[in-house]
Amino acid sequence: MGATKAAKVGNSNNGRSHNDGDYTKYKIVTIGSHSALQILYGAKQEGFQTLCICEKGREEPYKSYKVADKIIMVDKFGDTVKLQKQLLGENAILIPHGTFFEAFGIESIEKLKVPYFGNKGVLKWEADRMLQREWLKRAGLTLPKIYEKPEDIDGPVIVKFYGARGGKGFFLARSAEEFYRKIKGRKAKEEVRAYIIQEYIIGAPIYIHYFYSPITNELEVMSFDKRYESNVDSIGRIAAKDQLDLGLETSYNITGNVPVVVRESLLPEIFRMGEAVVKASRTLNGDGKGIYGPFSLETVITPELKFFVFEISARIVAGTNLYMNGSPYTDIRYGEPMSTGRRIAREIKAAIAQKKLSKILN
Ligand code: ATP
Numbered sequence: 001m002g003a004t005k006a007a008k009v010g011n012s013n014n015g016r017s018h019n020d021g022d023y024t025k026y027k028i029v030t031i032g033s034h035s036a037l038q039i040l041y042g043a044k045q046e047g048f049q050t051l052c053i054c055e056k057g058r059e060e061p062y063k064s065y066k067v068a069d070k071i072i073m074v075d076k077f078g079d080t081v082k083l084q085k086q087l088l089g090e091n092a093i094l095i096p097h098g099t100f101f102e103a104f105g106i107e108s109i110e111k112l113k114v115p116y117f118g119n120k121g122v123l124k125w126e127a128d129r130m131l132q133r134e135w136l137k138r139a140g141l142t143l144p145k146i147y148e149k150p151e152d153i154d155g156p157v158i159v160k161f162y163g164a165r166g167g168k169g170f171f172l173a174r175s176a177e178e179f180y181r182k183i184k185g186r187k188a189k190e191e192v193r194a195y196i197i198q199e200y201i202i203g204a205p206i207y208i209h210y211f212y213s214p215i216t217n218e219l220e221v222m223s224f225d226k227r228y229e230s231n232v233d234s235i236g237r238i239a240a241k242d243q244l245d246l247g248l249e250t251s252y253n254i255t256g257n258v259p260v261v262v263r264e265s266l267l268p269e270i271f272r273m274g275e276a277v278v279k280a281s282r283t284l285n286g287d288g289k290g291i292y293g294p295f296s297l298e299t300v301i302t303p304e305l306k307f308f309v310f311e312i313s314a315r316i317v318a319g320t321n322l323y324m325n326g327s328p329y330t331d332i333r334y335g336e337p338m339s340t341g342r343r344i345a346r347e348i349k350a351a352i353a354q355k356k357l358s359k360i361l362n
Contacts, residue, residue, distance in 0.1 A: 167252025
């Protein structure tokens with residue numbers, strides 16, 4: 001975002017607000033799902049006013065937990081684009097999260113006029129699996145191999161469908177024959193979408209939660225989680241014989257998150273990977289602007305303690321909800337409860353105080 005548009009952030013909005021360093025004139029806004037409780041609670045901890053856009057029938061948590069000073073109801077989240085004038089009048093700063101992306105899609109996010117926390121320029125690099133791979137490769141990270149065609153399969157693979165929410169329909173195979181047999185089963189049940197055949201890494205899945213601040217130019221490791229997925233995380237409760245008899249198919253539908261602290265000697269590599277991702281992101285669009293704010297690397301750590309990165313989320317991830325009152329790591333750094341949601345609010349507050357909002361809003 002250029003300086004002109006940035007200036008608007010602090011100076012327009014019906015003349016109600018100039019960026020005079022007074023953060024109380026701004027409202028932190030998000031849509032009610034995913035990590036909204038954390039984002040709004042964190043904003044309130046930092047003294048901001050908050051606004052939550054709720055879909056009819058899904059508003060109860062936001063009322064009950066009292067994280068929103070104001071709630072606006074919509075029939076569906078996508079209708080938020082029609083509220084832009086009102087949001088500009090409220091001096092809103094939108095905080096995106098996973099549901100936000102699902103509801104709007106990248107194209108309408110790119111067109112949003114309401115100030116938005118994050119670099120919209122990296123969104124397309126995250127959304128396309130091949131572009132994402134290019135980004136992570138530029139960062140020098142180790143990625144699972146991609147097989148061009150089923151005949152190339154020479155070890156365990158995971159077949160991932162595009163646009164599959166929560167890993168729906170993903171399956172494992174070890175040979176071309178198994179691949180064709182399983183995909184045939186999928187075709188019988190549903191339309192088979194585009195997919196990739198990715199090397200399946202056997203190890204411990206760990207999701208790393210980072211925050212990069214363009215105000216302090218520092219990368220912070222906030223916390224870690226692992227996922228609790230249905231049915232894959234409960235299959236181990238059923239004997240192998242019964243699994244076979246029942247003809248079970250694995251699915252990876254996310255139902256929750258489980259906290260993790262990592263072996264401390266892994267931390268230097270974790271910092272190195274995050275820093276490499278931030279650095280590589282500055283090369284993506286040729287404008288030198290990279291990722292900032294929260295992001296996550298989804299990794300599998302092998303028994304040799306090697307990290308394989310299979311995905312990046314260029315935004316707050318729901319695993320951070322575990323740490324609404326801080327993680328062991330943020331506790332050391334801040335000595336006060338510091339969630340990722342609160343960290344976002346603190347970044348915005350610092351940018352307002354230092355008149356650097358243009359650095360963090362789009
Ligand atoms: P999201 O986009 O919400 O992160 P998704 O639907 O793209 O989810 P993934 O996160 O890619 O799904 O993967 C679903 C599950 O499969 C997770 O449990 C993950 O740990 C596991 N997984 C994904 N890729 C690999 C891989 N290459 N090796 C081993 N496990 C993997």
